[in-house]
Amino acid sequence: MNTKVMFNVLALCIFLQFGKTDAQAFVIEGKWKVSFEDKKEFSSTTFNDATWEELPALKWSDDHKTTANRQLWIRKKIVIPSSLQTAFEKTGVLALSMGKISQSDDTYLNGKLIGSTGSGDTYRNYLINKEDILWDKENVIAIRVRHWGQFNVSKTPKFAAALPEHFLGYASGLKTGDTKAPILKKDLVYQLTVTNKSPRNVDGIITANFYNFEGTKIYSTQKNINLAAGKTAVEFPYSSTSPFLKIVYAVSVPNYQYSSEWNAEFGYENLVYKSIVPVVTYKAQQKFYPADLDKIQIDGWLGERLKANTQQRLEKVDEDAILAGFINRPGSHSWIGEHIGKFLEAACNAYANNHDTALKIQIDRSAQQLIAAQLPDGYLGTYEMDGHWTSWDVWSHRYDLMGLLRYYELSGFKPALKTSEKIGDLIIKTFGSEKGQRDIVKAGGHVGMAATCILESMGELYRFSGDKKYLDYCYFLIKSFDNPYGPRIITTLDSVGRVDKVANAKAYEMLSNFLGIIKLYRLTNDEQFLKPLEAAWKDIV
Secondary structure, eight states, rough: OOHHHHHHHHHHHHHHHHHOOOSEEEEOOSOEEEEEEGGGGGGGGOOOOSSSESSSSSSEEEEEEOOOEEEEEEEEEEEEOGGGGHHHHHHHEEEEEEEEEEEEEEETTTEEEEEEEEOOTSSEEEOGGGGGSTSEEEEEEEEEESSSSEESSSSEEEEEEEHHHHEEEHHHHHHESSSSSSOOOOOOEEEEEEOOSSSSEEEEEEEEEETTTTTTEEEEEEEEEEEEEEEEEEEEEOOOOOEEEEEEEEEEEGGGGGGEEEEEEEEOOOOOOOOOOSSSSSSOOSSSOOOGGGOOOOHHEEEEHHHIIIIIIGSOOOHHHHHHHHHHHSSSSSTTHHHHHHHHHHHHHHHHHOHHHHHHHHHHHHHHHHHHHOOTTSSSSSGGGGTTTTTTTHHHHHHHHHHHHHHHHHHHHHHHHHHHHHHHEEEEEEESSTTTBGGGGGGSTTTTTHHHHTTHHHHHHHHHHHHHHHHHHHHHHHHHHHHOOOOOOOHHHTTTTOGGGGGTOHHHHHHHHHHHHHHHHHOOOOOHHHHHHHHHHHOOO
């Protein structure tokens, strides 16, 4: 057999075993090696993985019922043909694309860390330069995965020309000044910083559209841009006629047929609070009446601790971090959306007691920026469109409702109620038993309890809106406990009276449902909702 024939046979064997290629992409197929140990040297090209198990497909799970963060490593050796170098002609850089990985990962190519992602809901597209690849030679991909008992890669990994959305990144702010300060009638320079991770210059157009809180466009301007490798700051001077601004930066790169949007929010309206009382009163007899927060004065050691909670905890919450996933989706991790609602509820309670001026400004600003991030259909989560109502999305909407309704109760700001009603209406439309609706039990973890716990929030929405459809939906949620593979919360407590037998016994999500059940009891005075919680109480104490 001559040399040319031998080479062709060898090449065919390589591609059959490790992947397939065309001029623009190299798909990584076949088995991987896996280890459930965690050692840094596993990323090295010289590490010998001959004794590792083979993984037939890029997925794995065990039967441990835990949310503990655990690790595994997967490795694969591949020969990347030099013909793939033509893919660099498109945008100047390659991407290793793998879809979503459950849950987080550090990915190495030939011992070099090429990307890390902390969320299982984010697409992986890690950039590769020519010098990162050993052409026509053996390359090693090693991935360290942190998981909760199951691991999955949603798409077959492949090398291909990077798309603009892979190498263009955005950040927004002000050229000078405090992004959290009032903006009304101030001459400010709003700034979009574009990071170009490709070695090539990119020509494009940025249109900046300025909207007030009501969503009315009040200003628009456009600039031609040339994006060199690295960071380019594009400036938009403007004196706002509104105390609140939402800026939508529309970026277009005609040569790549690419367009994208980046949102930024600034300012707030400093409201005069006019607290309201719920439309619906509780029917169940109340034996204990807590004092109104604004009528309590706590001194001494506990008073000092409460003061520290306001000044050293609540006022130091990173608003940008907990709002970022709403303003520009997706969020940085699966349950980032829960934090703003929790903050608002806690901060409103603290302000009702201490009337701290700085805290009030923070409440107004964060609540109004959250409201402005709601999509037209009512969605107020942190997931991209194809991830709506997966993972912790319903759970996050639960806390949106609790925070916004507490803000409405404290301030009387009607957009907070309207936003909450839009959330409630979308939940009712999305989850039900009719054709085309989703099963709410399948929309949350822990045997569905992370989704059904929106029960308490829907009960609160009924209290403040007075609309009976939200009460009716509470009954639907109770019924959903007994859906196939549902948590059977009330059924289990009524029959055996043990919380450790409820669903998977996860306490946090279970107690969140308990709050909803007791809320429904207080609203209806129906003993069927009190009895199971009395059983749970007796079991726990």
